[in-house]
Amino acid sequence: MTNPTTTVGNNPADDSEAVIASGVSGETVVAPRHHLLDLDDLSAAEINELLDSAEGMLEIAGRDNRKTPALRGKTIITMFFENSTRTRVSFEQAGKILGADVINVTASASSVSKGESLLNTVKTLQAMQIDALVVRHPHSGAPYFISNHTDASVVNAGDGTHAHPTQSLLDLFTVRNHIGDMTGKKIAIVGDVLYSRVARSNILAFQKMGAEVTVSCPNTLIPDEWNLGSTLGDETGFGGLKLARNVDEAVDSADVVMALRIQQERQDAGHLPSLREYSDRWGINAKRMALANDGALLMHPGPMNEGVEISSEVAHGGQSVVEEQVRNGVAVRMAVLYTLCAPGKSTRIGNNDSNSSDEA
Amino acid sequence: MAARKLAITGGRVIDPAQGIDRVADVLISNGKIDEVTSASSGKTPDGYEQIDASGKIVSPGFVDLHTHLRDPGQEWKETIVTGTRAAAYGGFTTISAMPNTDPVQDSAAVVDDVMRRSAADGLIRVLPIGAISIGQKGKRLAPMGELADSGVIGFSDDGNPVADANLMRQALSYSVELGLPIINHAEDKKIGAGGVMSAGTVATRLGLAGVPAEAETAMVARDLHLADLTKARLHIPHISTVGSLVALRTAKESGVDVTAEVTPHHLTLSDEWVYGLKGEVPATVGSEAYDTNTKVNPPLRSRADVEAVIDALNEGLIDIIATDHAPHAATDKVCTYNEAAHGINVLETAFSSVFQLVDTGKISVVRLIESLTAGPAAILRKDLGSLKKGFSADVAIIDPGSKWVVNPEQFESKSVNSPLAGVELAGRVVTTIYQGETVFDLNASGVFSEAKQ
Numbered sequence: 001m002t003n004p005t006t007t008v009g010n011n012p013a014d015d016s017e018a019v020i021a022s023g024v025s026g027e028t029v030v031a032p033r034h035h036l037l038d039l040d041d042l043s044a045a046e047i048n049e050l051l052d053s054a055e056g057m058l059e060i061a062g063r064d065n066r067k068t069p070a071l072r073g074k075t076i077i078t079m080f081f082e083n084s085t086r087t088r089v090s091f092e093q094a095g096k097i098l099g100a101d102v103i104n105v106t107a108s109a110s111s112v113s114k115g116e117s118l119l120n121t122v123k124t125l126q127a128m129q130i131d132a133l134v135v136r137h138p139h140s141g142a143p144y145f146i147s148n149h150t151d152a153s154v155v156n157a158g159d160g161t162h163a164h165p166t167q168s169l170l171d172l173f174t175v176r177n178h179i180g181d182m183t184g185k186k187i188a189i190v191g192d193v194l195y196s197r198v199a200r201s202n203i204l205a206f207q208k209m210g211a212e213v214t215v216s217c218p219n220t221l222i223p224d225e226w227n228l229g230s231t232l233g234d235e236t237g238f239g240g241l242k243l244a245r246n247v248d249e250a251v252d253s254a255d256v257v258m259a260l261r262i263q264q265e266r267q268d269a270g271h272l273p274s275l276r277e278y279s280d281r282w283g284i285n286a287k288r289m290a291l292a293n294d295g296a297l298l299m300h301p302g303p304m305n306e307g308v309e310i311s312s313e314v315a316h317g318g319q320s321v322v323e324e325q326v327r328n329g330v331a332v333r334m335a336v337l338y339t340l341c342a343p344g345k346s347t348r349i350g351n352n353d354s355n356s357s358d359e360a
Numbered sequence: 361m362a363a364r365k366l367a368i369t370g371g372r373v374i375d376p377a378q379g380i381d382r383v384a385d386v387l388i389s390n391g392k393i394d395e396v397t398s399a400s401s402g403k404t405p406d407g408y409e410q411i412d413a414s415g416k417i418v419s420p421g422f423v424d425l426h427t428h429l430r431d432p433g434q435e436w437k438e439t440i441v442t443g444t445r446a447a448a449y450g451g452f453t454t455i456s457a458m459p460n461t462d463p464v465q466d467s468a469a470v471v472d473d474v475m476r477r478s479a480a481d482g483l484i485r486v487l488p489i490g491a492i493s494i495g496q497k498g499k500r501l502a503p504m505g506e507l508a509d510s511g512v513i514g515f516s517d518d519g520n521p522v523a524d525a526n527l528m529r530q531a532l533s534y535s536v537e538l539g540l541p542i543i544n545h546a547e548d549k550k551i552g553a554g555g556v557m558s559a560g561t562v563a564t565r566l567g568l569a570g571v572p573a574e575a576e577t578a579m580v581a582r583d584l585h586l587a588d589l590t591k592a593r594l595h596i597p598h599i600s601t602v603g604s605l606v607a608l609r610t611a612k613e614s615g616v617d618v619t620a621e622v623t624p625h626h627l628t629l630s631d632e633w634v635y636g637l638k639g640e641v642p643a644t645v646g647s648e649a650y651d652t653n654t655k656v657n658p659p660l661r662s663r664a665d666v667e668a669v670i671d672a673l674n675e676g677l678i679d680i681i682a683t684d685h686a687p688h689a690a691t692d693k694v695c696t697y698n699e700a701a702h703g704i705n706v707l708e709t710a711f712s713s714v715f716q717l718v719d720t721g722k723i724s725v726v727r728l729i730e731s732l733t734a735g736p737a738a739i740l741r742k743d744l745g746s747l748k749k750g751f752s753a754d755v756a757i758i759d760p761g762s763k764w765v766v767n768p769e770q771f772e773s774k775s776v777n778s779p780l781a782g783v784e785l786a787g788r789v790v791t792t793i794y795q796g797e798t799v800f801d802l803n804a805s806g807v808f809s810e811a812k813q
Contacts, residue, residue, distance in 0.1 A: 037645075140650070141566060144646075162566060235561060
């Protein structure tokens, strides 16, 4: 990554660039980054740098005429192998505000539906000389695999049950805007930890920022090697994570309460007796929010099942920042795309060489 | 091969079936073993061709009870020709072809075809295994008597566990008269359904659905009880969990007629290999992770399981090593971990990979060779796996000091799906002799200087 401050001169007449540059300028504290696959390899400083950048982006996104030329001439492909509204549109909007050409590929309307392999799909797109591939895939690790076979920047927009780094960044951004320094703050995540990539990425992300994370869910929805009532050791990769015995314990004195979507499939697969029982025992409602600290934030990554994991009353109540999360998602994704595809950064290098061999 | 007379001189001859471990000469004529001399004479008898094995280990040719040859039906992955070449390269002179071919080896017609083509095209001996159920579907018993008459050495629906406990009971019971073992892939598919690796910390970090060890353990326990009920012979393939070993010990102590095998990979690789760093545990997950060449069934287990199967092999609780050689095409592995096919290409790395445990003092070389020769031959109840006078002259010569770096592109196997690519191993098989003929000689110009002609 070229230091963005050196690239402002591309179009000095446009003050958007200055804003963008100011957002990501200052001390460059980390090595250039080509992909965003997860947050586990980002330092707190690098995360903060991205969030600082998102501040500027939020301002741009709120303007009347918000089109900027920052990524003019760059081509970003969103490749969604799972259904999505908010994430896909959010990335598309982020890219378009920055002036990039954004092309949306969905599995059902592409050659994937004709049986084309992921490898060949990626190679085909790669041959068109693209700058970034935003990937949502039902299989954990798919963006890692793709990153071995393309020179474009790969952004993980959610892979299987593994990670959803831009969701975590927007959640961090939202929380930071409300409570500032997260050190020692208590984050309660309530929901399907076993299958939720949001839960996993957010546990890592909030811990990295110094927060104390507690999760609560049915014992059937955590990995077998985790035990309710314990605190995980470092060997688990989630060291310090607290596993509450029940939801009240998790929510008690929390500064942030995050409810996760519970899917009908969990009931069908026998993880739960019923969604009704889940709602009763783990649903976030006004009574449970009252256990949290005054002014605690209520978050949900969406889409919500109102009346199941979250009651309508609190979902649209004064503590809810759900819509703010969505708005912030665009700004955070602008920051990510700008950081990875910054002007002057040659992201199409090596399209014709053998760097991306099958051996990778 | 008419009357080749061969003297393999000066090597350390290890033949566990006869309790031999001494420097000696092995004399071969007419494709049979003549004798293992009491000591090395230092000279070659008149009329004998000499192979100087000084500094090397001379072992009976290895016997594998668990090979997937993919032929007929998936010849783009492996064929009888390439699979037997790979076997010879790895020191094997007898392999057992698993029946999950297409069509399935569930009738005399298919078994006869495999045997006929193996005899004609194979470089070494191929013994077929028959299916337990028709089409390996777990519904009705295959014609086990007919298959036995055709020469199968056991029955297995490998890859597909016999989920129906009563069908398993009937298969065991029916096999008693035939005297052949039932080899059931032990895995309760309902436990950990959808899992693609072993459950545990690695799976959780990678967000991959995990299969608990108990999916294997539960069915091993069931099978052991059914073998006790029926007094049949049960052979447990690719055993891999601490829990299975506990059940196995109890069953053996109470006299159940059971044997068990472990694969080279379950002896040497843990689930941490899925991180893609040859067993190193990274602080953060990198793009090398999700190494699809580590995807195998049963999955690579925890380090505790690995240590347990090593100990069990050492003490004889686990009887033998078998490869579960499972070649797959590149397209089956260059994909996401979920999409990847299960299986590791093993034949050519089997001995050397387990030899790492000899180098680290975890297992003796004698026990290693016994697990690949006398052990499997005893389960087959055939005159194989030993250098006894009159036995087929099947020999593997190993250079214990020879180091090599695994390069699957150079495999004789048609496929390259090995997680050991780039790993340096020692204890290389340098010569393989089958029925008195050299079928593999590393030092000859070209790996298969004779066989490839």
